[in-house]
Amino acid sequence: MATSNKDIQEATVSHHDQAQAHPETELFREVVLGHDFTVDSAELPKGYFRGLPFLGSMFAIGVSYGAGVGGFAFAAPILANIDADIGPSPNLTWVALTYTLTTAIGLMVVGRLTDLFGRRWFMIGGNVFGLLGTIVCATAKTIDAMIAGETLIGLGASAQLSFAFTINELVPFKYRFLANGYIYIWGTVCSGIGPVIAYAFVYKTSVGWRGVFYLLIAMNAVGLACWYFFYHPPNFNMKHGPGRKMQFVREFDYIGTLMAILGFLLFLMGLSWGGGLYPWKSAHVVATIVVGFLLLVTFILYETFMPLKEPLIPVHLFRNRGLVISIALWSIGASVYYAFAIVWPTMVVVLYAPAHANDPMWTGYAALALNGGISFGELVGSWPRKWIHHQIRAVFFIGSVLLAATASCTADTPGRAITLMFLGSMFIGWNEILTSCVATICVEDQRELGTAIGFGGSSRSFVSTICATVYTVILTNRIATTVPQYVPPALIAAGLPSSSVADYFTAFANGTAAAFATVPGISPTILAAGERAYQDANAAAYKTVFLCTIAFSGIGIILSIFCPNIDHLLTDKVTTTLHESGHEGPITKEAVTGSEAA
Numbered sequence: 001m002a003t004s005n006k007d008i009q010e011a012t013v014s015h016h017d018q019a020q021a022h023p024e025t026e027l028f029r030e031v032v033l034g035h036d037f038t039v040d041s042a043e044l045p046k047g048y049f050r051g052l053p054f055l056g057s058m059f060a061i062g063v064s065y066g067a068g069v070g071g072f073a074f075a076a077p078i079l080a081n082i083d084a085d086i087g088p089s090p091n092l093t094w095v096a097l098t099y100t101l102t103t104a105i106g107l108m109v110v111g112r113l114t115d116l117f118g119r120r121w122f123m124i125g126g127n128v129f130g131l132l133g134t135i136v137c138a139t140a141k142t143i144d145a146m147i148a149g150e151t152l153i154g155l156g157a158s159a160q161l162s163f164a165f166t167i168n169e170l171v172p173f174k175y176r177f178l179a180n181g182y183i184y185i186w187g188t189v190c191s192g193i194g195p196v197i198a199y200a201f202v203y204k205t206s207v208g209w210r211g212v213f214y215l216l217i218a219m220n221a222v223g224l225a226c227w228y229f230f231y232h233p234p235n236f237n238m239k240h241g242p243g244r245k246m247q248f249v250r251e252f253d254y255i256g257t258l259m260a261i262l263g264f265l266l267f268l269m270g271l272s273w274g275g276g277l278y279p280w281k282s283a284h285v286v287a288t289i290v291v292g293f294l295l296l297v298t299f300i301l302y303e304t305f306m307p308l309k310e311p312l313i314p315v316h317l318f319r320n321r322g323l324v325i326s327i328a329l330w331s332i333g334a335s336v337y338y339a340f341a342i343v344w345p346t347m348v349v350v351l352y353a354p355a356h357a358n359d360p361m362w363t364g365y366a367a368l369a370l371n372g373g374i375s376f377g378e379l380v381g382s383w384p385r386k387w388i389h390h391q392i393r394a395v396f397f398i399g400s401v402l403l404a405a406t407a408s409c410t411a412d413t414p415g416r417a418i419t420l421m422f423l424g425s426m427f428i429g430w431n432e433i434l435t436s437c438v439a440t441i442c443v444e445d446q447r448e449l450g451t452a453i454g455f456g457g458s459s460r461s462f463v464s465t466i467c468a469t470v471y472t473v474i475l476t477n478r479i480a481t482t483v484p485q486y487v488p489p490a491l492i493a494a495g496l497p498s499s500s501v502a503d504y505f506t507a508f509a510n511g512t513a514a515a516f517a518t519v520p521g522i523s524p525t526i527l528a529a530g531e532r533a534y535q536d537a538n539a540a541a542y543k544t545v546f547l548c549t550i551a552f553s554g555i556g557i558i559l560s561i562f563c564p565n566i567d568h569l570l571t572d573k574v575t576t577t578l579h580e581s582g583h584e585g586p587i588t589k590e591a592v593t594g595s596e597a598a
Contacts, residue, residue, distance in 0.1 A: 034116075034239030036447060041172045041572040053578045054170065056230025058182070061167045064123070064223035066186035067130055067216055068160030071153035072099045073194035074212035075137070077345075077367065081202050081209050082146065089143035097272050098147055099154040104461030105264045106158020109257060111165060111454015112312055115447065116248055118235040119166060120227070126159025127224035134220055138213035149213075156220075164457065165450045168440045169233075170578070174385060174570035176437050181382020184375060184433065192375030195367040203360050232579050251309040259299040260312055264462065267292030271469040275476055317443075317452050322564035326439035327456040329563065332556040333396060333431040334460045335467035336403060336549055337374065340425055342471050343542050344370045350538045351411040354531070366418065373422040377429025385570055392434050393560040399427030400553030407546035411535040441566045446575040467552055471545050478541035483534065490533030494526045504530060 048054060075082070076096055083092050114122045133152030140146045163183045171179045190197075201211035236245055270288030278284045304315050318324060348366045356362035377395075384391060402424030409417040436456070443452045488501050496504065500520045507515035508530075516522055 034447060035234070037234055037238075037576050038446060039574055039577060041574050044574070044577065048577075053230050053232060053580065056226050057170065057578060058167070058179075060123070060223055060226035060231055061163050062183055062186045063219050063226065064127055064130070064160040065163045065183050066190040067127070067134075067219040067223055068103075068153075068157035069187055070190035070194060070212070070216050070219070071130065071133065071150070071157055072096065073191040073371075074198045074216065075150070077195040078198045078202050078209050078212070083143065085209065086141055086146070087143050091143055091147060093272075093276060094147045095143065095150050097269075098151045099157070100272070100461065100465070101265060101268055102151060102154030103157045103161060104268060104458055104465070105261050106155060107162060107457035107461070108260065108264075108312070108454045110158050110162055111450035111452070111457070114162070114165075115450040116236075116239075116252070116310065117245075118239060119233050119450070120231055120235060122159050123162075123166065123231060124224065124227045126156045126162075127220050127227055128156070129153070130156030130160060131217065131220040131224060132156075134213045134216040138210050138217060153216075160223075161457065162450070162454065164436055164440060164453045168437070168453075169446065169449055169575040172572045172574050173441060174572065176440060176570075177382045177385060177433065180433050180437055181379050184378035184382065184429075187378065188372070188375035192371045193368060194371060195363075196361070196365060199361055199363070233576055234579070238579075248310060253303075253308050253310055253312045256299055256302050256306075256308065256312045259295050259302065263292050263295030263299055264458065265292070267296060268462065268465050271465055274469065275473055280473075313455055314448065314451065317448065317455070320442060320444060321562070322442035322566070323439060323444075323452060325559055325562050325564065326435050326442055327459055328559050329392065329396065329556055330432065330435040330439060330456060331460045331463035332552055332559070333399075333428055333435060334464045336400060336553050336556065337425065337428045337432075337464075340370050340403065340421060340428075342468055343475065343545050344421055346475075346538070347409075347417065347542055351409075351535050352414045352417070355414075369418045369421040370425050373425025374429035374432070376422075377426035377431075378433045380426070381430035381433040386567060388434055388438060388567060389563040389565045392431060392438070392563045393557075395427045395430040395434070396553070396556055396560050399424050399431060400549070400557060402427065403553065404546055404550050407543040409542075410539045411532070435563075438564065438566055441569050442564060449575065471548070474548055475541055475545050478544045479538065482537040482540045486537035486540070487530060487533040490529045491526060494529035495521070495523065496526045496530075497521045508534075 079092060079095060082095070083089060110122055110126075129152050133149045133154075133156060136149030136152060137146055140149060164180075167179050167183060168176045197215075198209070198212050201207065201215075202209050205211050207214065236248075240248070266288045270285050270292060273288070274280045274285045280286075303311050303313055345367065348363055352366065353363050381391070381395070402420050406417065406420045406424065409420065436453075439456050440449060440453055443449050487505075488498075491501055491504060492498055497520065500522070503519045504516075504522070507519050516527060
């Protein structure tokens, strides 16, 4: 059936009044992006937001997000316990690395593909991968099997973590912040108190570390059932009409997608390897970083200048200043958080855990200052719906200042460290929910929501990995300087012969009482002096890292000046409506009336 320009204009009205656009332009967008399903919430049937399709979909998004986050957050704190049980293995770091790499790349691809082909089966597939991955991990006998399982979990999480577009398109614009707050409740449970849950399984149950994966199996299974039975967004035929799927398959940007995947993968892998698995100057690190960077540059040029019908990333998105600024603030905020995430666990273990050696759960509770703070800030930030741009400026600045102030903490200030960590994390979490939601609202054509926000999620991971690498390098280099500066003088002052200093460091690397007993001239007083000097050396190194975050947070503070004001866009418009199984149209008053009349 031919579509008139008038029909096209009416079908493509968005919250930015795109009906005023030139008809020929709208015809092109209609062909590429498909029909627009935006409606006012007043046009929806009574009880729509209390019906099973909507509530079941909301639950599916929440429990799947929790499972996707938990696939990493539950496992990361207890990797040493896992390695002690089914290891040891030199490949242990790949358990975490494979998850971060797959999700960083997958978010962008999932966002674009679901915009074009519909979201339902991609979300179902994400939970299938998550379920298979958790089963593999729960039954793993080797670290290599764990790596395989986490790879599947990461692939699944690429869809499960895509809540920023799956949930936001289902609710009115003015309730998007609250909807994201609901999702972050799941994040609070699975990430905020994830370390406590993980340690509880290890130290308080008979199933041990495998218990976290049994829990994730149940969450993935429930999420899979909810996706299948309740989540029916517009499918491909509803978006583009029947008989055109193969056309889209043929015209999709496979070359650009391959370059983007390989570029991201190699670049992030090189950064993750450097200083850990391989020295920074090794061919493994240099080659992967250089080749990955060149592929990403080539990808950008390819997307910009090639006449692509279905590009992976439409370049016109980057002409949307509000969207670009929001994604940048979202990414930089996450990178500031990563300074906490990298430094805080070692601060707890080195500076404060020795005083609580008899309580193995204390480390998990102390981790709540970081993860709990982030989650609490995300919940707090979900309520206000006015002056959003001013809030972003304020919370980003306050969080950055508190983070930098943590540089003043020493081994004698656990209360100050925990307080600053919680409050700083809270304001960064507040920034997280605001900037991510603003990014979704700034997408001028909501039919590209998955593409834009999927890219934003990958950008967040990309920037965070770069910043995390910078922080790790700074920390490693500073410790290499501060430990020789602090420890030997303290040992000698406590009475250790200078000729025994080298033996002390050998015993320290071994870490056992028997090794320390072989050090000539050692005594309990000297051991205590050495431990305290090591704590002071680490505190000095942490101080440098916290102060270095000012460089990144300073960029964010400047960008926040240009944060868009979206208060006037917080309307009752709903971007996507759900339909019942077998019903090929959106659920509206007209649709319900028509079906009853028939």
